[in-house]
Amino acid sequence: MMTVTAARFLLDGQVCFVGIGLPSEAANLARLSHAPEVVLIYESGTMGTTPDVLPLSIGDGELAERAQFVVSVPEVFAYWLQAGRVDVGFLSAAQIDRFGNLNTTVIGPYDQPDVRLPGAGGAPEIASSAREVIVMLRHTRRAFVPQVDFITSVGFGQAGEGRTGHLGRGPTLVITDLGVLAPHPETNELRLVTVHPGIDVEEVREMTGWELDVSPDLDVGDPPTADELDILRQLIARTREAHSR
């Protein structure tokens, strides 16, 4: 449902900066369904790539062979992301707070971490320079915290102060397995705008580490269509088959 929901938000022709996992799944679902002209950029430098199976790593051969062109990593970040040519950047995180700040660095204090996470990667500049950011992560109390332990990639700032100096509008959507959150137009605080079918608002509140605000015009997402499920299943089947080789 997360994948399908995210895919639906992508418009045909948009340029998407994609990471591995759910974002890659969603962007390719969009490409194979309603948005055939969506342009996929992976930070490995594969530009306009059309993978037949989902990559396990950001640098799979599949991505290079099926790319329109391939550039160096310095060029991806300088000429393409930093220059403002990316419409939608996908991010995930171990923690997200009420103002959409993301943590992929450490749980606990930086110098004595309880859990050392992989780190920043391309995220801080995607969060800053992509026109908008779609965050995808599972909805748990451990992930949705009042304040992240470490701001790896900024959303609307520690106090929701906003985005002065950034090229992009920041996290406009947070898509979880329970629903969709979006920043409040004035306060920048994330609030629930959509629940997935069969999900109860109380459940979402429970899974959120802060007093979750709910939009007055909350709606319920449409279940995946047969087409969407079909394309997705085939994509995942092809992928599993290819990677088990």
Add this chain to the structure above:
Amino acid sequence: MMTVTAARFLLDGQVCFVGIGLPSEAANLARLSHAPEVVLIYESGTMGTTPDVLPLSIGDGELAERAQFVVSVPEVFAYWLQAGRVDVGFLSAAQIDRFGNLNTTVIGPYDQPDVRLPGAGGAPEIASSAREVIVMLRHTRRAFVPQVDFITSVGFGQAGEGRTGHLGRGPTLVITDLGVLAPHPETNELRLVTVHPGIDVEEVREMTGWELDVSPDLDVGDPPTADELDILRQLIARTREAHSR
């Protein structure tokens, strides 16, 4: 004789940043005679090129087709010249002064020039970053002036103060149609170190716009060998034939 003299100074395997005209002629003569492994870089981005005929322009197709690889112009200057990978840079000029400063910008005042010259091109950074610079120009009083009207590319500075902050050693040789000049080890002033066969020192003094100092161990250059002349004549013949098409 200028060409042959310049060619002789190039060592096998050296990386040369080459411009059109005499430098290109000299570097290719060296490559076709004693220095087959000399690496020629033209500022158009053609790296390790081995033209069969001399290019009329810095961007002739011949240079790209016979290059080991071709890069963008920003890369030539940043990754290759600026990073200090060029052993010898060739320069010419409309004016040179006693301290090896070069003018390719204007004759007369900058805002009301008597003659507007082409300008800097790659010269200022070649003069600064190439390990050493070989200057080639015809020996006339109009060219060899006490002070250039405009320092486009610095040699040892307006007062011969030296080269603080530069990666390279500056103009170590000035090769003319009369002989060879080199900077005095203490004063940095250009003095005559070699005369071409049949050239009289007085003649050189006359053609120089300042009181020309002559090295105590002045020597007389060897005349071109039959081989050198032969290779050069063939190269020029091939070139004329190709460009008249």
Add this chain to the structure above:
Amino acid sequence: MAEFVSLPEAIGDLVPDGTTVAMEGFTHLIPFAAGHEVVRQGRRDLTLIRMTPDVIYDQLIGMGCARRLVFSWGGNPGVGSLHRFRDAVENGYPTPLEIEEHSHAGMATRYTAGASGLPFGILRGYLGSDLVKHTDVAVIDCPFTGEAVAAVPALRPDVTVIHAQQADRRGNIGIWGITGVQREAALAAASVLVTVEEVVDELVREGPNYAVLPHWTVTAIAQVPRGSHPSYSMGYSTRDNRFYTRWDRVSRDRELFARWMDAFVVSQDDFGGYLAAVEDESLLERVLSG
């Protein structure tokens, strides 16, 4: 998204009077056809940007299209001076020409900064050169080592015009050989016009230094075979060296230049007419003999 249009349309839409335009090309792939169309449409007050202004800029300047030139080397490659450029700078003929000049390294850094969305770029350059007294260069210190480096402002043309070998039907551009600073110039500009030798189903994707400009970075595409003449398009045409040599004589003389431009450019309907005209030696004879 790239639109396929005619060259006159493209120039009409993208290069109005007063535009800041970069027609880039490093002796290879110089967009002559586009330059001629600018002349035919009688543009005025253009700011022309180019590392190596050559014959096409000599023609634009000589026809009075330009108010300002931003450049690093202005000559007729391998031949000598650009006499119309010199006449404009030395004598203000036909109109005065403001100049802003840099080194090649500086211009390349400025385009790269523009393409990267940075307000400026840094390089080791200009040190000891009088250029610093006459152009826009700053010195900044490395915040870590204290070393001084040069800083130059980003270039952001209103429109960049380049000539390339191929476009596919969706408007992706394939370009190879000596590409100079064209990718950076295109990515630094607000809009991009590309003239191409050929429109193909599939880009060839080979050749030295092969690069792609995706359709979503290109504004307009016009097909103009041999549109780089007397420059060349690797894989399609060779450089007309004789033309460059002969240009020296034409551009030396104000009247001869005017007659030449009228006969070969202004009075021609399009670039095809020009290409036919340059094949016709007798026309050149008539023009030379006045």
Add this chain to the structure above:
Amino acid sequence: MAEFVSLPEAIGDLVPDGTTVAMEGFTHLIPFAAGHEVVRQGRRDLTLIRMTPDVIYDQLIGMGCARRLVFSWGGNPGVGSLHRFRDAVENGYPTPLEIEEHSHAGMATRYTAGASGLPFGILRGYLGSDLVKHTDVAVIDCPFTGEAVAAVPALRPDVTVIHAQQADRRGNIGIWGITGVQREAALAAASVLVTVEEVVDELVREGPNYAVLPHWTVTAIAQVPRGSHPSYSMGYSTRDNRFYTRWDRVSRDRELFARWMDAFVVSQDDFGGYLAAVEDESLLERVLSG
């Protein structure tokens, strides 16, 4: 000038204890063979640089070869954590590991500055991120517009190690596909070691993103077929995805990791031995079951 040597020789000469070494590769062309040789030679106190430290750095860290890690993303691509890396950072096992971390954009800018002979590089980055409190980033103002941008210090490894597809007999390197930051890392380093799949008479000169490193920028070349396993070499091998998935279990457990490294790397004479060993499922079974 590039010398053809054996891998043990090359590592012996170019990677002594305490070296600052960048073994770069962006999931493609990762120099595993070179990393294993470093382990076999028992190096200590290395400073390891890498944008995306993955399994090979997990192995080096787990074997106690490293004192410090400079990086931007440390994980097992598509699988999860690098457990040896985590154990070193979280518990100082087997030895404490200092870390200096950046964003990808920052690391790419640092390598590019190193390759360009600049003391620092600039980017729009780090804004609003807590990284600035823990790493080497400065903010400088544009001397023309006053805009603030981030500055990061150049990276200059003592030695950069990369794996490429081909070398010709004179030592020119041909590399294509996803090349990440390898060219910049090589051009930024004091010396460069390249392991290659094949030595050929003529480089193929085609393939996406094809690039050449000329012989005069390379210090040493060692031929190691499949030297990137479990990563891949486009045109020569495919990625061993199953290996990466299985690595998660091996690296979770200190003793299992030690047994695995001993069986597959330390007790093998060379990378050929390792390649044979990974083909042998029964060996893995024995190692897993202790």
